[in-house]
Amino acid sequence: MKHRSPSEQHHGKRPRVPAAAASASPQDGMEDKAPSNPRELTQNPLKKIWMPCKNGLPEKHISQRKVCMTNCPTLIVTVGLPARGKTYISKKLTRYLNWIGVPTREFNVGQYRREFVKIYKSFEFFRPDNEEGLKIRRQCASAALNDVRQYLTEEGGQVAVFDATNTTRERRETIIQFAEQNGFKVFFVESVCEDPDVIQENIVQVKLGSPDYTNCNTEEAVEDFMKRIKCYENSYETLDEVLDRDLSYIKIMDVGQRYLVNRVLDHIQSRIVYYLMNIHITPRSIYLCRHGESELNVKGRIGGDSGLTPRGKEFAKKLSQFIQAQSISDLKVWTSQMKRTIQTAEALSVPYEQWKVLNEIDAGVCEEMMYEEIQDHYPLEFALRDQDKYRYRYPKGESYEDLVQRLEPVIMELERQENVLVICHQAVMRCLLAYFLDKTAEELPYLKCPLHTVLKLTPVAYGCKVESISLNVDAVNTHRERPENVNIHRTTEDALQTVPAHL
Amino acid sequence: MMRGCSSRAKQNQDRAVCMTNCPTLIVTVGLPARGKTYISKKLTRYLNWIGVPTREFNVGQYRREFVKIYKSFEFFRPDNEEGLKIRRQCASAALNDVRQYLTEEGGQVAVFDATNTTRERRETIIQFAEQNGFKVFFVESVCEDPDVIQENIVQVKLGSPDYTNCNTEEAVEDFMKRIKCYENSYETLDEVLDRDLSYIKIMDVGQRYLVNRVLDHIQSRIVYYLMNIHITPRSIYLCRHGESELNVKGRIGGDSGLTPRGKEFAKKLSQFIQAQSISDLKVWTSQMKRTIQTAEALSVPYEQWKVLNEIDAGVCEEMMYEEIQDHYPLEFALRDQDKYRYRYPKGESYEDLVQRLEPVIMELERQENVLVICHQAVMRCLLAYFLDKTAEELPYLKCPLHTVLKLTPVAYGCKVESISLNVDAVNTHRERPENVNIHRTTEDALQTVPAHL
Numbered sequence: 001m002k003h004r005s006p007s008e009q010h011h012g013k014r015p016r017v018p019a020a021a022a023s024a025s026p027q028d029g030m031e032d033k034a035p036s037n038p039r040e041l042t043q044n045p046l047k048k049i050w051m052p053c054k055n056g057l058p059e060k061h062i063s064q065r066k067v068c069m070t071n072c073p074t075l076i077v078t079v080g081l082p083a084r085g086k087t088y089i090s091k092k093l094t095r096y097l098n099w100i101g102v103p104t105r106e107f108n109v110g111q112y113r114r115e116f117v118k119i120y121k122s123f124e125f126f127r128p129d130n131e132e133g134l135k136i137r138r139q140c141a142s143a144a145l146n147d148v149r150q151y152l153t154e155e156g157g158q159v160a161v162f163d164a165t166n167t168t169r170e171r172r173e174t175i176i177q178f179a180e181q182n183g184f185k186v187f188f189v190e191s192v193c194e195d196p197d198v199i200q201e202n203i204v205q206v207k208l209g210s211p212d213y214t215n216c217n218t219e220e221a222v223e224d225f226m227k228r229i230k231c232y233e234n235s236y237e238t239l240d241e242v243l244d245r246d247l248s249y250i251k252i253m254d255v256g257q258r259y260l261v262n263r264v265l266d267h268i269q270s271r272i273v274y275y276l277m278n279i280h281i282t283p284r285s286i287y288l289c290r291h292g293e294s295e296l297n298v299k300g301r302i303g304g305d306s307g308l309t310p311r312g313k314e315f316a317k318k319l320s321q322f323i324q325a326q327s328i329s330d331l332k333v334w335t336s337q338m339k340r341t342i343q344t345a346e347a348l349s350v351p352y353e354q355w356k357v358l359n360e361i362d363a364g365v366c367e368e369m370m371y372e373e374i375q376d377h378y379p380l381e382f383a384l385r386d387q388d389k390y391r392y393r394y395p396k397g398e399s400y401e402d403l404v405q406r407l408e409p410v411i412m413e414l415e416r417q418e419n420v421l422v423i424c425h426q427a428v429m430r431c432l433l434a435y436f437l438d439k440t441a442e443e444l445p446y447l448k449c450p451l452h453t454v455l456k457l458t459p460v461a462y463g464c465k466v467e468s469i470s471l472n473v474d475a476v477n478t479h480r481e482r483p484e485n486v487n488i489h490r491t492t493e494d495a496l497q498t499v500p501a502h503l
Numbered sequence: 504m505m506r507g508c509s510s511r512a513k514q515n516q517d518r519a520v521c522m523t524n525c526p527t528l529i530v531t532v533g534l535p536a537r538g539k540t541y542i543s544k545k546l547t548r549y550l551n552w553i554g555v556p557t558r559e560f561n562v563g564q565y566r567r568e569f570v571k572i573y574k575s576f577e578f579f580r581p582d583n584e585e586g587l588k589i590r591r592q593c594a595s596a597a598l599n600d601v602r603q604y605l606t607e608e609g610g611q612v613a614v615f616d617a618t619n620t621t622r623e624r625r626e627t628i629i630q631f632a633e634q635n636g637f638k639v640f641f642v643e644s645v646c647e648d649p650d651v652i653q654e655n656i657v658q659v660k661l662g663s664p665d666y667t668n669c670n671t672e673e674a675v676e677d678f679m680k681r682i683k684c685y686e687n688s689y690e691t692l693d694e695v696l697d698r699d700l701s702y703i704k705i706m707d708v709g710q711r712y713l714v715n716r717v718l719d720h721i722q723s724r725i726v727y728y729l730m731n732i733h734i735t736p737r738s739i740y741l742c743r744h745g746e747s748e749l750n751v752k753g754r755i756g757g758d759s760g761l762t763p764r765g766k767e768f769a770k771k772l773s774q775f776i777q778a779q780s781i782s783d784l785k786v787w788t789s790q791m792k793r794t795i796q797t798a799e800a801l802s803v804p805y806e807q808w809k810v811l812n813e814i815d816a817g818v819c820e821e822m823m824y825e826e827i828q829d830h831y832p833l834e835f836a837l838r839d840q841d842k843y844r845y846r847y848p849k850g851e852s853y854e855d856l857v858q859r860l861e862p863v864i865m866e867l868e869r870q871e872n873v874l875v876i877c878h879q880a881v882m883r884c885l886l887a888y889f890l891d892k893t894a895e896e897l898p899y900l901k902c903p904l905h906t907v908l909k910l911t912p913v914a915y916g917c918k919v920e921s922i923s924l925n926v927d928a929v930n931t932h933r934e935r936p937e938n939v940n941i942h943r944t945t946e947d948a949l950q951t952v953p954a955h956l
Contacts, residue, residue, distance in 0.1 A: 039799055041760075041792060049807065050795045241711070258694070259714040264730065267869060274727045277717065356855060367849075396820075402809060406859075416720060 046384050047401075048393045073152040074268055075179050076161045077172065079190035081236060082229045083202040085255070086191055089276065090163040091462045093189075096275055099435045100408055101401070102268065103157050107148055109164035112140035120212040123227040128235060141171075145178055152184060159268065160184075167236045169243070176247075187269050188249035189276065190239050198255055199229075206461050256280055275412070281459075284418035285328070286436070288429050289454040291340035292316045293475040296368065297451065300476075300502025303360060303367040308343045311473055315452045316347035318471040322454065323348060323421065332420045334358065334410075341423045352423075357406045360425035364397025371480065371499045375492055382495055386486040389445035400445050403431050411435050426478055429455075436464045446482060451475035476502055526605035527721055528632050529614045530625065532643035534689060535682045536655040538708070539644055542729065543616040544915045546642075549728055552888045553861055554854070555721065556610050560601055562617035565593035573665040576680040581688060594624070598631050605637060612721065613637075620689045622696070629700075640722050641702035642729065643692050651708055652682075659914050709733055728865070734912075737871035738781070739889070741882050742907040744793035745769045746928040749821065750904065753929075753955025756813060756820040761796045764926055768905045769800030771924040775907065776801060776874065785873045787811065787863075794876045805876075810859045813878035817850025824933065824952045828945055835948055839939040842898035853898050856884050864888055879931055882908075889917045899935060904928035929955055 039052040076093070078086040090106045097104035114120070116136060125133045141164060151157035166172055172188070179186045193199065203225055207213065213221040239249050241260070250273050251260040259277055264270050292312025296304045308316065323331065333350055335341035336358035345352040366374050366381075375382050378395075385392040393399035398406075407428065414420060414432075422432065426449050434444040436457050449455075452475045456467040477500040485494035529546070531539040543559045550557035567573070569589060578586045594617060604610035619625050625641070632639045646652065656678055660666065666674040692702050694713070703726050704713040712730055717723050745765025749757045761769065776784065786803055788794035789811035798805040819827050819834075828835050831848075838845040846852035860881065867873060867885075875885065879902050887897040889910050902908075905928045909920040930953040938947040 041796060041799070043792075049790060050792050052799060245711075257716055258698075259712075261712040261714065261730065263710060267866065270731055270869065273730065274723075277714065277726065278723055356858070405809070413720065416723060 045380070046388055046393070047391050047399065048395065071266075073157065073184050074159045075148065075152070075175070075184040075186050076159060076272070077166055077175055077186060077188050078161070078163050079166045079172070079188055079239060079249075080192065081167065081232050082165065082225070083199045083207065084191040084193050085202065085281075086165070086189075087163055087206070088281075088462060089189060089191065089252075090161045092279060093272065093275065094159075094161055095435070095438045096411075097159055097272075098438075098440075099404065099411070100271075101404065102159055104159040104161065105151050105157055106161040106163055107144045107151075109137075109141050109144050109162075112144050113137060114211055116140055123224050123231060126228050126231040128231060145175070149178075149182055153182065165232055167232050169237045185265060185269075186248065187265075187272065188239060188247060189272075190249060190251045192238060192251060192253045193255060195254060209461070250276060252276065275415070278412055278415045280415070282418060283459070284420075286414060286419075286457045287323075287421040287454055288432055288449075288457065289319065289421070289423055290425055290429055290449060290451055291338070291344045291423060292319075292473075293451050294340045297478055298476050298503050300370045300372075300499070301368050302371075303363040303369075305338050305340075307339050311452075311475055312340070312344070313347070315471055315473040315475070316344045318452075318473055319344065319454070320348045322469070322471060323350075328419045330419060332417055333423065334420060335423045336360065336425060336428070338425070341425070344423050355410065357410060358422070358424045358428055361400070361403050361427035362394065362397040364394035366394050366397065370502070372496060375495045379492075379495065380488055383486055383488040383490060386482055386495075389482070390441040400427060400431065401441075403427060407431050437466065438463070448479055451478065476500070524719075526610065526637050527612045528601065528605070528628070528637040528639050529612060529725070530619055530628055530639060530641050531614070531616050532619045532625070532641055532692060532702075533645065534620065534685050535618065536652045536660065536678070537644040537646050538655065538734075539618070539642075540616055540659070541734075541915060542642060542644065542705075543614045545732060546725065546728065547612075547614055548888070548891045549864075550612055550725075551891075552857065552864070553724075554857065555612055557612040557614065558604055558610055559614040559616055560597045560604075562590075562594050562597050562615075565597050566590060567664055569593055576677050576684060579681050579684040581684060598628070602631075602635055606635065618685055620685050622690045638718060638722075639701065640718075640725065641692060641700060642725075643702060643704045645691060645704060645706045646708060648707060662914070703729060705729060728868070731865055731868045733868070735871060736912070737873075739867060739872075739910045740776075740874040740907055741885055741902075741910065742772065742874070742876055743878055743882055743902060743904055744791070744797045744876060745772075745926075746904050747793045750931055751929050751956050753823045753825075753952070754821050755824075756816040756822075758791050758793075760792050764905075764928055765793070765797070766800070768924055768926040768928070769797045771905075771926055772797065772907070773801045775922070775924060776803075781872045783872055785870055786876065787873060788876045789813065789878065789881070791878070794878070797876050808863065810863060811875070811877045811881055814853070814856050814880040815847065815850040817847035819847050819850065823955070825949060828948045832945075832948065833941055836939055836941040836943060839935055839948075842935070843894040853880060853884065854894075856880060860884050890919065891916070901932055904931065929953070 039054070041050045042053040043050050076090075078090055080086050087108060087110075090108070094104045094106045113136065116139070117125070124130060127133065144162065144164075148160040148162060152160050162175065166175065176186055203222055207225050208218060208221050213224070216224065239247070239251055239262075241262075245262065248263040248265050248269060250262075253259065256277070256279070261273055264273055292308045292315035294312055295306040295309055296302070297312075298309055331350070333345055333348060333352035335345045335352055335354050337354045337356045338359055341358070342352075342354065363369070366378065369377070371382075381395065390400045393402065410422075410432070414422075422429075424432070427445075429449040430444055430447040433439070433447050433449065433455065439447060450470075452471050452473045454469045454471065456469060458465045458467075480500060481498040483494060483497045485491075485497075529543075531543055533539050540561060540563075543561070547557045547559045566589065569592070570578070577583060580586065597615065597617075601613040601615060605613050615628065619628065629639055656675055660678050661671060661674050666677070669677070692700070692704055692715075694715075698715065701716040701718050701722060703715075706712065709730070709732070714726055717726055745761045745768035747765055748759040748762055749755070750765075751762055784803070786798055786801060786805035788798045788805050788807050790807045790809045791812055794811070795805075795807065816822070819831065822830070824835075834848065843853045846855065863875075863885070867875075875882075877885070880898070882902040883897055883900040886892070886900050886902065886908065892900060903923075905924050905926045907922045907924065909922060911918045911920075933953060934951040936947060936950045938944075938950075
């Protein structure tokens with residue numbers, strides 16, 4: 001798994017090359033028989049990445065690119081009748097790709113339509129014989145594609161999700177040509193479903209609350225929407241095994257019971273297919289919490305592998321009571337391989353699984369130090385961390401960016417599972433929470449995850465409901481806000497301004 | 504994904520991996536020469552490498568052991584009563600061994616490799632699995648491309664024990680007739696009739712896949728793996744960084760730069776790579792200085808992977824073996840007792856390394872020609888995957904400095920060429936000493952430490 005941060009891309013236009021040639025990246029000096037003198041290396045102070053340099057300054061080189069998931073941008077195109085989960089899939093996929101570091105944005109044509117046609121009257125707008133409606137819809141699709149082009153070619157986007165019905169081969173052909181002109185790869189995601197219960201539930205969950213139906217009652221809205229679906233049905237041309245055999249696509253049938261996958265071309269498409277095949281819509285809740293308060297916590301020290309304080313043990317007991325009171329069916333419990341999370345889980349008296357990848361962020365040379373000591377021994381490092389907490393890697397340690405990469409299998413398994421309680425650590429919990437709540441890399445390292453508090457996440461509509469439940473056991477605060485002064489020449493006082501109180 | 508279980512877990516108590524609650528029976532489906540055995544062996548190798556005890560059961564093998572001498576395709580004629588009886592017995596014998604492996608020998612996945620082309624045969628297997636509490640997952644390979652089938656026959660059938668006494672023409676002709684014997688009764692997995700089964704149908708060597716009812720984590724991983732492998736000819740080059748400053752001092756880990764000899768190796772590597780004239784070569788390194796320095800000499804683009812970093816020796820980082828024995832004699836002995844599972848304090852084990860390298864293996868499967876410049880323990884793990892080495896063998900695989908291993912998939916396995924680039928380097932390979940007892944003398948402990956400055 002490789003990540004790309006937008007800052008590491010080449011500035012200006014990326015060369016537009018067809019897919020086949022794109023993989024043959026320009027290779028410097030391949031014509032020379034005698035190898036040139038290798039360049040000097042310097043280590044980037046923030047991310048601790050070794051890079052070639054000239055006269056002490058980093059040199060731009062393709063080796064700087066940490067992510068080469070795909071050589072050219074990818075356009076994901078949804079296909080399917082209304083109420084088949086296209087927007088659900090689009091939003092979820094976008095959230096996942098951004099979390100793993102692939103700049104992605106979704107473009108919902110319905111949104112463009114709502115901005116254009118201020119007030120939605122009825123399904124009549126979507127009638128196939130409504131010339132005015134067709135014209136507007138075509139314009140909206142074009143406007144969206146235009147924004148797609150801008151995002152992928154000028155704004156550093158790597159994947160765009162074009163969310164619309166795209167139910168005719170003609171419309172899809174237009175999109176394919178658009179992509180070819182711009183050097184984008186196309187991957188179709190079709191959702192096919194005829195189960196009336198699923199469609200009904202879909203309408204209740206996300207359509208009734210749509211801006212289109214703010215002034216209708218439930219019955220009117222459902223009736224209108226069913227007629228809307230009918231407008232598309234006659235002209236619907238599903239992706240065909242023979243006619244569309246040269247396209248790259250996944251056809252999701254009956255909410256994931258069956259999949260047809262055709263011509264997966266590259267790494268990112270392979271990851272997208274894997275992700276789509278692991279998500280489900282069965283209602284469930286995910287509980288996230290940290291271990292109980294630990295000995296090193298109260299001393300204001302980071303990292304390490306200490307045990308729980310008496311208050312931490314109290315929390316573990318309360319957690320057990322809380323879990324039992326929730327009466328969760330078939331709850332899985334996961335911990336890290338550090339003593340404090342395992343001690344916490346032990347109090348629950350239920351089976352649990354230990355995951356090494358859930359271990360707290362490795363603070364390298366700063367392990368078990370207090371912030372005061374880090375400032376004392378490594379003032380430059382301390383400042384760099386405050387400048388870019390997401391990308392900053394501790395010397396001989398990890399960054400939040402590294403943490404996200406190592407947590408990806410956890411997220412994938414959480415998607416597969418149903419009810420799960422994850423007992424983990426502050427930085428780890430921030431990463432997991434950022435995935436579920438769609439937080440940016442800038443927000444992630446400052447998410448509030450206090451000790452002795454359980455977050456209950458329940459998927460609802462297109463997002464996630466969060467309930468924060470404090471179990472009312474006092475604990476030290478371990479949250480250090482970003483100080484005002486992040487300059488590497490700042491005073492010790494400025495550096496330690498936001499350090500929380502400890503023994 | 505390997506996870507330790509709580510000591511109080513009521514189910515799966517001693518199982519290190521909780522991927523699935525009950526054993527899984529993978530069943531291949533397809534006409535002869537569709538790659539079923541290739542898939543079976545590869546999948547088995549992958550699952551074992553990631554820590555899921557897996558074994559394949561090839562019914563053709565059972566048949567060869569029973570019917571000592573293969574005469575001709577006539578054995579497979581659908582009207583050959585004697586042949587049918589023997590084949591049914593062989594399938595039963597294989598299923599019996601499957602049951603023993605999964606219920607008594609700690610197996611977690613069994614791959615039942617046979618044509619299984621009729622619904623009737625598959626129903627028998629499903630019932631067998633139900634009786635024993637196994638989950639069933641079908642893997643069907645469908646292909647009608649005559650070139651692919653021909654290449655398949657050339658690669659793996661001509662060398663089969665069945666055809667040792669035939670020339671190529673005779674063998675091909677007989678095998679084609681063998682395929683014909685199955686064609687009339689072939690019932691492919693059907694979207695409607697088999698909608699309640701869990702399966703993946705691989706079409707045209709991976710151009711298209713149909714996936715139905717994936718039930719659990721292990722099936723999901725199997726599907727992901729099968730969708731990433733390909734059969735396009737290519738080579739994978741593995742080597743370590745050039746000799747490093749810490750290498751010559753006999754110190755492990757760290758992030759030091761290359762010695763002059765190490766730089767010499769990097770130059771030689773560049774010449775070697777150019778001489779190989781590899782089309783479209785991808786070069787990968789770790790994020791440690793010594794592999795990057797080595798790659799820099801190639802003057803080609805390369806990608807840095809943090810997960811290719813050397814094993815983390817925790818508190819023993821940058822120590823000499825003599826110092827480890829001095830400071831941590833118990834740890835040193837434990838490591839010699841079980842080098843695969845031993846985890847350095849605040850560090851990693853080989854077992855951990857395999858888990859973190861899994862995405863590299865997956866991407867190597869997707870790619871074509873790749874050169875991976877990595878480290879001793881990392882290279883051992885990758886090599887063990889390609890050469891199907893056990894957990895016991897893995898930590899002792901020989902991966903000397905300044906030597907390139909060229910791996911080329913052939914038939915059901917991997918050809919290895921070891922190319923030394925003739926630049927001297929210190930030896931960093933420490934064999935397992937005779938005495939691994941925790942009370943051993945320092946002399947015994949340091950017996951196999953290679954020479955250094």
